[in-house]
Amino acid sequence: MVRAGLTAERLTRAGAELADEVGFDQVTVSALARQFDVKVASLYSHVKSSQDLKTRIALFALAELADRVAEALAGRAGRDALAAFANAYRYYAKEHPGRYAAARLRLDPETAAASAGVRHAQMTRAILRGYDLSEPDQTHAVRMLGSVFHGYVSLETAGGFDHTPVDPQQSWAWIIDSLDALLRHQAATS
Amino acid sequence: MVRAGLTAERLTRAGAELADEVGFDQVTVSALARQFDVKVASLYSHVKSSQDLKTRIALFALAELADRVAEALAGRAGRDALAAFANAYRYYAKEHPGRYAAARLRLDPETAAASAGVRHAQMTRAILRGYDLSEPDQTHAVRMLGSVFHGYVSLETAGGFDHTPVDPQQSWAWIIDSLDALLRHQAATS
DNA sequence: GCCGTTTGCCTAAGCCTTGTAGGCGCTGCA
DNA sequence: TGCAGCGCCTACAAGGCTTAGGCAAACGGC
Numbered sequence: 001m002v003r004a005g006l007t008a009e010r011l012t013r014a015g016a017e018l019a020d021e022v023g024f025d026q027v028t029v030s031a032l033a034r035q036f037d038v039k040v041a042s043l044y045s046h047v048k049s050s051q052d053l054k055t056r057i058a059l060f061a062l063a064e065l066a067d068r069v070a071e072a073l074a075g076r077a078g079r080d081a082l083a084a085f086a087n088a089y090r091y092y093a094k095e096h097p098g099r100y101a102a103a104r105l106r107l108d109p110e111t112a113a114a115s116a117g118v119r120h121a122q123m124t125r126a127i128l129r130g131y132d133l134s135e136p137d138q139t140h141a142v143r144m145l146g147s148v149f150h151g152y153v154s155l156e157t158a159g160g161f162d163h164t165p166v167d168p169q170q171s172w173a174w175i176i177d178s179l180d181a182l183l184r185h186q187a188a189t190s
Numbered sequence: 191m192v193r194a195g196l197t198a199e200r201l202t203r204a205g206a207e208l209a210d211e212v213g214f215d216q217v218t219v220s221a222l223a224r225q226f227d228v229k230v231a232s233l234y235s236h237v238k239s240s241q242d243l244k245t246r247i248a249l250f251a252l253a254e255l256a257d258r259v260a261e262a263l264a265g266r267a268g269r270d271a272l273a274a275f276a277n278a279y280r281y282y283a284k285e286h287p288g289r290y291a292a293a294r295l296r297l298d299p300e301t302a303a304a305s306a307g308v309r310h311a312q313m314t315r316a317i318l319r320g321y322d323l324s325e326p327d328q329t330h331a332v333r334m335l336g337s338v339f340h341g342y343v344s345l346e347t348a349g350g351f352d353h354t355p356v357d358p359q360q361s362w363a364w365i366i367d368s369l370d371a372l373l374r375h376q377a378a379t380s
Numbered sequence: 381g382c383c384g385t386t387t388g389c390c391t392a393a394g395c396c397t398t399g400t401a402g403g404c405g406c407t408g409c410a
Numbered sequence: 411t412g413c414a415g416c417g418c419c420t421a422c423a424a425g426g427c428t429t430a431g432g433c434a435a436a437c438g439g440c
Binding site: 106113136160163 | 340358
């Protein structure tokens with residue numbers, strides 16, 4: 001019998017791809033076993049549970065997304081950095097909807113603390129360095145940026161903008177411009 | 191044998207309450223049957239499937255939330271209306287996390303078109319009447335408001351703000367103020 | 381009040397997914 | 411070449427979804 005060469009890492013990658021194809025919540029141990037043409041029980045030597053598998057995919061997606069964002073941010077500042085940051089998220093969600101959904105999985109605190117989520121927070125703060133905000137405004141701004149970008153991507157992916165004949169790309173650009181203006185104004189008055 | 195008095199509507203309400211208690215994705219036909227002390231198959235006379243049940247709960251939550259928002263908006267305009275609108279969403283999500291999650295369920299286009307989601311869109315536009323924006327800026331602004339509020343509530347509910355010692359209520363107020371300023375400024379320059 | 385119809389919930393059964401326990405053969409190393 | 415351990419297997423239990431078909435309570439007409 002030919003061995004399938006299962007690994008936690010290979011299962012995680014395949015799970016991420018499967019998520020992009022059929023949706024993150026359709027990723028099951030059974031479906032993954034079928035992909036590898038292997039019996040379901042065999043997977044349990046590599047992942048502890050269905051929950052464990054999903055957590056691994058989430059961590060993988062978080063790290064991959066953080067890499068993309070970091071690359072997009074390199075050498076940029078101010079409005080440029082803001083737009084690059086925003087676009088990195090939006091494009092990732094478009095390209096990998098299942099992985100993006102996975103990255104939104106709720107993690108328990110210690111897992112989250114050890115995840116690439118920390119890098120995401122750092123990078124968001126890094127963008128704001130270009131706007132010279134002091135605390136607590138900086139934290140407010142971090143939360144606002146996170147909310148807008150996640151909210152927009154989430155609504156757009158869910159088809160929430162399909163019923164108005166205005167190009168989502170235009171709205172996206174408008175929002176980034178608005179946020180840039182807002183942050184510059186805030187910096188000036190704080 | 192005493193009849194349990196099952197109805198699609200009663201099942202939907204009970205499902206909504208169950209969602210608030212254990213999470214929307216933990217709402218199953220089986221769990222609901224246990225609540226009514228009835229066999230699982232009995233529910234299938236009232237709802238077509240598990241998916242149908244979830245859709246009904248989603249529609250119920252959307253309508254309830256729209257009612258809350260409408261009530262909050264009554265007699266308000268401008269910044270006042272913006273804050274009331276935002277708070278209605280945030281408080282609903284805090285009070286009924288399961289129902290809020292249900293309201294985010296992706297509906298097929300015709301179901302969505304017949305849902306209270308339409309009222310949500312109308313009310314968001316109504317708020318912007320106080321800012322005198324012309325198209326397409328108005329649509330951009332609608333999308334931005336939807337993104338911020340949904341994004342914030344979503345991140346806050348998911349515990350995303352737990353690791354920074356800044357009161358989320360303060361950030362929320364800051365964001366509403368910022369959006370108000372932003373919209374007023376946009377109106378002035380458009 | 382009686383009877384037929386409708387309604388409401390039931391039993392039974394099949395299929396899918398998750399998860400555990402234990403077995404057997406292939407692989408790699410001595 | 412022998413054998414230890416790894417990698418995948420079979421078997422099984424529990425729980426969720428769904429359909430088919432049955433029986434009895436409720437209801438409406440007479």
